[in-house]
Amino acid sequence: xxxxxxxxxxxxxxxxxxxxxxxxxxxxxxxxxxxxxxxxxxxxxxxxxxxxxxxxxxxxxxxxxxxxxxxxxxxxxxxxxxxxxxxxxxxxxxxxxxxxxxxxxxxxxxxxxxxxxxxxxxxxxxxxxxxxxxxxxxxxxxxxxxxxxxxxxxxxxxxxxxxxxxxxxxxxxxxxxxxxxxxxxxxxxxxxxxxxxxxxxxxxxxxxxxxxxxxxxxxxxxxxxxxxxxxxxxxxxxxxxxxxxxxxxxxxxxxxxxxxxxxxxxxxxxxxxxxxxxxxxxxx
Amino acid sequence: xxxxxxxxxxxxxxxxxxxxxxxxxxxxxxxxxxxxxxxxxxxxxxxxxxxxxxxxxxxxxxxxxxxxxxxxxxxxxxxxxxxxxxxxxxxxxxxxxxxxxxxxxxxxxxxxxxxxxxxxxxxxxxxxxxxxxxxxxxxxxxxxxxxxxxxxxxxxxxxxxxxxxxxxxxxxxxxxxxxxxxxxxxxxxxxxxxxxxxxxxxxxxxxxxxxxxxxxxxxxxxxxxxxxxxxxxxxxxxxxxxxxxxxxxxxxxxxxxxxxxxxxxxxxxxxxxxxxxxxxxxxxxxxxxxxxxxxxxxxxx
Numbered sequence: 001x002x003x004x005x006x007x008x009x010x011x012x013x014x015x016x017x018x019x020x021x022x023x024x025x026x027x028x029x030x031x032x033x034x035x036x037x038x039x040x041x042x043x044x045x046x047x048x049x050x051x052x053x054x055x056x057x058x059x060x061x062x063x064x065x066x067x068x069x070x071x072x073x074x075x076x077x078x079x080x081x082x083x084x085x086x087x088x089x090x091x092x093x094x095x096x097x098x099x100x101x102x103x104x105x106x107x108x109x110x111x112x113x114x115x116x117x118x119x120x121x122x123x124x125x126x127x128x129x130x131x132x133x134x135x136x137x138x139x140x141x142x143x144x145x146x147x148x149x150x151x152x153x154x155x156x157x158x159x160x161x162x163x164x165x166x167x168x169x170x171x172x173x174x175x176x177x178x179x180x181x182x183x184x185x186x187x188x189x190x191x192x193x194x195x196x197x198x199x200x201x202x203x204x205x206x207x208x209x210x211x212x213x214x215x216x217x218x219x220x221x222x223x224x225x226x227x228x229x230x231x232x233x234x235x236x237x238x239x240x241x242x243x244x245x246x247x248x249x250x251x252x253x254x255x256x257x258x259x260x261x262x263x264x265x266x267x268x269x270x271x272x273x274x275x276x277x278x279x280x281x282x283x284x
Numbered sequence: 285x286x287x288x289x290x291x292x293x294x295x296x297x298x299x300x301x302x303x304x305x306x307x308x309x310x311x312x313x314x315x316x317x318x319x320x321x322x323x324x325x326x327x328x329x330x331x332x333x334x335x336x337x338x339x340x341x342x343x344x345x346x347x348x349x350x351x352x353x354x355x356x357x358x359x360x361x362x363x364x365x366x367x368x369x370x371x372x373x374x375x376x377x378x379x380x381x382x383x384x385x386x387x388x389x390x391x392x393x394x395x396x397x398x399x400x401x402x403x404x405x406x407x408x409x410x411x412x413x414x415x416x417x418x419x420x421x422x423x424x425x426x427x428x429x430x431x432x433x434x435x436x437x438x439x440x441x442x443x444x445x446x447x448x449x450x451x452x453x454x455x456x457x458x459x460x461x462x463x464x465x466x467x468x469x470x471x472x473x474x475x476x477x478x479x480x481x482x483x484x485x486x487x488x489x490x491x492x493x494x495x496x497x498x499x500x501x502x503x504x505x506x507x508x509x510x511x512x513x514x515x516x517x518x519x520x521x522x523x524x525x526x527x528x529x530x531x532x533x534x535x536x537x538x539x540x541x542x543x544x545x546x547x548x549x550x551x552x553x554x555x556x557x558x559x560x561x562x563x564x565x566x567x568x569x570x571x572x573x574x575x576x577x578x579x580x581x582x583x584x585x
Contacts, residue, residue, distance in 0.1 A: 009393050010391050012390045016383070017376055020376075100376065105371065105374030108371070111340045112340055114359075114362070114366070115393075282340065
């Protein structure tokens with residue numbers, strides 16, 4: 001009980017520190033800005049299509065403005081965290097958040113006062129997860145607000161919202177994976193700039209590289225077998241569950257299992273790997 | 285010395301970084317209620333030793349004992365009652381002094397710590413919301429000391445505690461250490477290059493050289509180190525060395541380049557002058573000095 005109380009104090013301390021970080025609020029402003037830009041772009045596009053349809057030009061596309069709005073809003077709402085850049089913002093904030101504790105010497109001070117190294121690690125993981133979940137919720141709230149005021153039929157709107165719970169669940173899982181990766185890399189590199197660069201590079205290319213390597217390996221070892229329909233290699237993309245939403249319309253138990261199973265695997269690997277690494281190393 | 289009187293002990297503690305022994309087989313003991321000065325040149329291993337005692341770095345071999353405890357869990361508990369200022373002052377640059385103290389106390393399980401009292405102790409009653417990154421070096425140092433004092437620790441580790449402080453700040457820290465030690469019996473371990481400053485508060489010393497603890501000095505031995513001396517500056521070192529070797533035993537004088545300290549009272553000054561003249565040793569300066577620890581330790585280092 002005492003240990004739990006002390007750990008809770010550590011989390012409160014981290015939350016206090018996080019609440020004073022400017023980058024957290026800048027991140028929110030960026031998300032809001034992107035949502036507004038998307039909403040305005042969609043509105044302008046809808047107006048353009050309507051104008052073209054009413055002017056009767058031959059080049060007018062055979063699309064109804066509402067169809068465009070539906071597709072656009074579907075992506076904006078159900079892919080809100082991706083559309084608003086949440087998973088690019090979180091690595092930056094996490095690197096600043098954890099890196100400061102290394103560069104300022106606070107970890108040293110805490111460990112010298114008997115705080116266990118793994119408590120420091122878990123606390124950072126919990127707080128980064130909370131921050132990511134809050135960002136994801138805000139992204140969905142902004143997406144929902146934009147979708148709520150968009151010019152759409154009720155049937156299109158209800159169709160769009162029918163996928164939101166599944167998309168939200170996918171992104172919550174991705175929040176955990178992202179927090180595990182961010183915590184791992186920040187503790188591994190112990191540098192703000194290094195962790196930031198590494199995390200962004202991982203987000204952009206790691207999944208593709210791993211998947212490509214495994215695809216090549218599979219094609220080479222399973223010569224003559226058709227692997228085009230086999231998505232098992234997607235296990236090797238830590239960020240795959242973010243794409244699960246894209247498959248939401250035709251998510252089979254197999255693809256869902258791969259997407260979510262792969263994410264859970266990466267979550268466990270990064271989290272336990274980070275804890276083991278942290279326990280073995282001296283504090284900087 | 286009874287085991288229960290020991291606050292800090294290390295037993296053959298060694299730390300190897302990159303194949304080099306940074307701390308080599310150090311066994312020191314700090315008694316309860318002592319102010320223990322850990323001295324040594326840069327790179328002597330003082331900070332690494334403190335880091336191992338505090339559990340920030342794991343020893344390559346050997347063990348640490350704090351208030352008789354050696355088991356990891358028990359050591360962690362004792363460390364909860366240990367304040368520390370290690371290497372440079374640590375703080376969150378974008379938080380105020382109060383914010384830093386709050387964050388620190390929450391993190392180390394000192395929710396009931398008296399933060400206004402700590403702010404007063406560090407002289408930060410009027411800094412308000414000023415961010416610590418805008419503090420002077422001395423202010424940062426005072427904040428770090430206030431953090432170390434949080435929770436009224438039984439044991440304090442201060443690594444270069446007066447770095448960057450002005451003379452008033454140095455005086456305040458010195459008096460604070462003395463007061464905590466005398467009034468509350470806090471055991472203090474201080475690592476410092478300022479031997480003169482250390483000499484004013486420390487009651488025992490550990491001298492480190494190249495990762496090894498070469499000497500621990502306390503009590504009568506310490507008093508004997510600060511005995512009065514006659515200082516002679518000579519022009520001809522070789523001739524002086526030969527003359528001194530004939531007259532004095534090895535421990536009765538120390539020779540550094542052209543400066544020779546003879547451990548003798550001021551009354552012997554005239555007699556020494558006459559003797560040097562008779563020996564034909566050209567003397568550039570001859571003076572009686574009050575004994576000081578600083579010189580004694582420089583001789584050891």
